[in-house]
Amino acid sequence: MHIDKQSPIPIYYQIMEQLKSQIKNGELQPDAPLPSEREYSEQFGISRMTVRQALSNLVNEGFLYRQKGRGTFVSRPKMEQTLQGLTSFTEDMKSRGMVPSSKLVDYELIDSTAELAGILDCEHPSKIHKVIRVRLANDIPMAIEASYIPFDMAGELHDSHFQTSIYEHIEQYNSSPISHAKQELEPSAATQEEAKLLEIKKGAPVLLIKRTTYLQSGIAFEHVKSIYRGDRYTFVHYMDRLK
Numbered sequence: 716m717h718i719d720k721q722s723p724i725p726i727y728y729q730i731m732e733q734l735k736s737q738i739k740n741g742e743l744q745p746d747a748p749l750p751s752e753r754e755y756s757e758q759f760g761i762s763r764m765t766v767r768q769a770l771s772n773l774v775n776e777g778f779l780y781r782q783k784g785r786g787t788f789v790s791r792p793k794m795e796q797t798l799q800g801l802t803s804f805t806e807d808m809k810s811r812g813m814v815p816s817s818k819l820v821d822y823e824l825i826d827s828t829a830e831l832a833g834i835l836d837c838e839h840p841s842k843i844h845k846v847i848r849v850r851l852a853n854d855i856p857m858a859i860e861a862s863y864i865p866f867d868m869a870g871e872l873h874d875s876h877f878q879t880s881i882y883e884h885i886e887q888y889n890s891s892p893i894s895h896a897k898q899e900l901e902p903s904a905a906t907q908e909e910a911k912l913l914e915i916k917k918g919a920p921v922l923l924i925k926r927t928t929y930l931q932s933g934i935a936f937e938h939v940k941s942i943y944r945g946d947r948y949t950f951v952h953y954m955d956r957l958k
């Protein structure tokens with residue numbers, strides 16, 4: 716690392732940029748320990764405050780994490796999720812070479828509420844599957860998904876369905892491909908329960924995604940409320956300029 720004290724670029728920023736590129740090019744590997752604030756400040760003849768500012772910013776941006784009494788370490792790279800493609804969690808993780816899995820948190824066959832029946836455009840009253848799962852990639856919790864699926868769109872659901880791809884089951888059951896979705900994104904802070912399931916701190920930044928997904932026939936088959944870890948995901952949206 717090289718610090719240029721004459722540069723108009725603030726020193727904390729120079730440190731941040733260089734550490735980021737070392738993380739991106741693999742010079743600093745996930746879970747590698749970083750030198751201490753004191754070591755950095757002695758090596759470059761800069762104040763510990765400056766080093767702390769750089770490291771704290773990188774912790775907040777998700778590039779580094781701290782462990783009490785042990786020091787600062789390199790985070791695993793964030794997953795980039797595009798907002799265009801309509802993929803299932805299973806497809807998404809497999810395409811990244813990761814192993815998807817699920818932990819069932821709650822399952823119930825519930826009576827529709829007027830709100831759910833309205834969103835899913837299904838009969839009211841009718842039966843709806845409520846499935847809450849933690850979704851993991853290589854055994855690391857990534858998201859909590861609370862799915863509401865009309866019984867008529869899926870039939871009976873068993874443990875084997877919750878451990879594999881529900882989308883695959885829905886496509887087979889309805890003999891129709893999944894086609895489009897409407898989704899809303901909202902920043903949020905992890906509640907105590909969400910934090911426990913995602914193995915993050917209470918109040919940590921998370922992204923709430925509400926999505927209603929449709930078959931090619933135009934029938935809605937799922938409404939989901941998902942909580943994604945803010946430190947694990949970057950959501951990418953490609954845009955064309957509207958003229």
Ligand code: 16G
Pocket residue numbers: 802803804805806860862879880881882883924926937939941
């Ligand atoms: C995605 C969907 C979720 C769906 C799941 C099915 C979002 C926000 N969530 O994670 O609604 O239930 O895929 O995955 O996109 P599966 O087919 O692996 O069970």
